[in-house]
Amino acid sequence: xxGVSQSPSNKVTEKxxxxxxxxxPISGHTALYWYRQSLGQGLEFLIYFQGNSAPDKSGLxxxxxxxxxxxxSVSTLTIQRTQQEDSAVYLCASSxxxxxxxxxxxxxxxxxxxx
Amino acid sequence: AQSVTQPDIHITVSxxxxxxxxxxxxYGATPYLFWYVQSPGQGLQLLLKYFSGDTLVQGIxxxxxxxxxxxxxxxxxxxxxxxxxxxxYFCAVQGGADGLTFGKGTHxxxxx
Numbered sequence: 643x644x645g646v647s648q649s650p651s652n653k654v655t656e657k658x659x660x661x662x663x664x665x666x667p668i669s670g671h672t673a674l675y676w677y678r679q680s681l682g683q684g685l686e687f688l689i690y691f692q693g694n695s696a697p698d699k700s701g702l703x704x705x706x707x708x709x710x711x712x713x714x715s716v717s718t719l720t721i722q723r724t725q726q727e728d729s730a731v732y733l734c735a736s737s738x739x740x741x742x743x744x745x746x747x748x749x750x751x752x753x754x755x756x757x
Numbered sequence: 758a759q760s761v762t763q764p765d766i767h768i769t770v771s772x773x774x775x776x777x778x779x780x781x782x783x784y785g786a787t788p789y790l791f792w793y794v795q796s797p798g799q800g801l802q803l804l805l806k807y808f809s810g811d812t813l814v815q816g817i818x819x820x821x822x823x824x825x826x827x828x829x830x831x832x833x834x835x836x837x838x839x840x841x842x843x844x845x846y847f848c849a850v851q852g853g854a855d856g857l858t859f860g861k862g863t864h865x866x867x868x869x
Contacts, residue, residue, distance in 0.1 A: 646800070675856055685847065687856025701856065733800060742789050742851050743808050748800040 644668065646749035648734050654755045655724055663719045663752045667736030674717050675737075675746060676709060680730035691717060692740045703728075724756045759784040759852040763860035770838050771868045778833040778863050780848030790831040791849040791857065792822055801847065807831060818842070843867045 647666040655661050667674050676688040688701045691711040702709070706725075711717040721728055731751040737744035760783045770776050782788055789808050793801040805816025812824040822833045831848060845864050849857040 677856065684861045685849075685857075685859035687858065690855050698855065735801075740855075745803055745806065746857065747803070748793075750798070750800040 646734055646736050646747055648732075648749040648752050650752060651750065652753045652755075654757065656757055657726060658723055660720065660722045661724055661754065663721075663732050663754070665717045665719070665734030665736075665749060667715065667717070667734070668747055671736035671738055671747075672714060673737045673740040673744065673746075674711060675735040676717070676719050677733040677735065678703070678730045679733055679751070683730075685733075688719075690740065721754075724754075726756045729754055729756045759788070759850045759858045761848050761850050761858055761860035763846075763848055763863050765863045766861070767864045767866065769866040769868055772840055773837050776833075776835045776838045776842070776865070778846050778848075778865070780831045780833065780860060781829050782831060782848070782850045783829065784850055784852050786852070788831075789851040790822075790824060791851070792816065792820070792831075792833050793847045793849060793859075794818075795845045795847065795862075797844075804833070804846075838865075838867055840867045840869070 649664045674691040678686045689709050693714050694711045706722045709719045731753050733751045735746040735748045737746045762781045791806045792804040795801050804820050805814050807814050807824045815821050820835050845862045847862045848860045851857050
């Protein structure tokens with residue numbers, strides 16, 4: 643069956659530009675998670691959605707980062723005015739429900755390079 | 758707040774030899790523990806997970822892990838590694854119903 647998909651797989655942008663990263667979760671999964679993987683920080687949890695709601699946005703690195711989810715499915719992570727320190731791999735994961743015993747299934751990631 | 762430590766950044770093992778990757782966690786209550794593997798250019802694949810019960814858990818690809826509460830450890834093992842096991846391995850803990858907290862990862866190199 644189809645897994646979590648992310649697009650684009652690679653994105654190169656110039657400092658100061660806005661970027662949108664997309665995540666398509668596994669069909670029927672109500673919970674969706676965004677992570678960032680960088681050399682300096684390792685794997686960091688950014689934000690999760692239960693349905694279309696993101697109760698806690700405190701994990702987002704700065705106010706340039708925002709995320710939304712529509713229709714309980716696709717999610718976009720938007721980075722405004724990108725900086726070089728935003729260069730990283732952005733991973734999306736989904737699970738059937740939100741809960742400590744729910745396995746998170748990861749997508750292949752979007753590799754973002756800010757020049 | 759929970760945390761995960763993977764003491765070994767790199768490990769080199771000969772093909773056919775046994776493997777143990779170390780993971781220590783810090784969490785005040787019952788932890789939910791995971792091992793994920795990431796091959797180059799790939800996303801994270803779940804190898805195994807521990808929630809409760811038997812402290813020795815079996816996973817995919819011949820991996821197993823043992824939960825030791827007294828040592829706050831959840832080490833990953835495999836009796837005989839294959840060249841295809843070369844990858845990055847991440848231990849993770851989930852304390853709440855939110856995101857996973859990952860260790861920094863261990864890079865596994867397989868020598869022929």
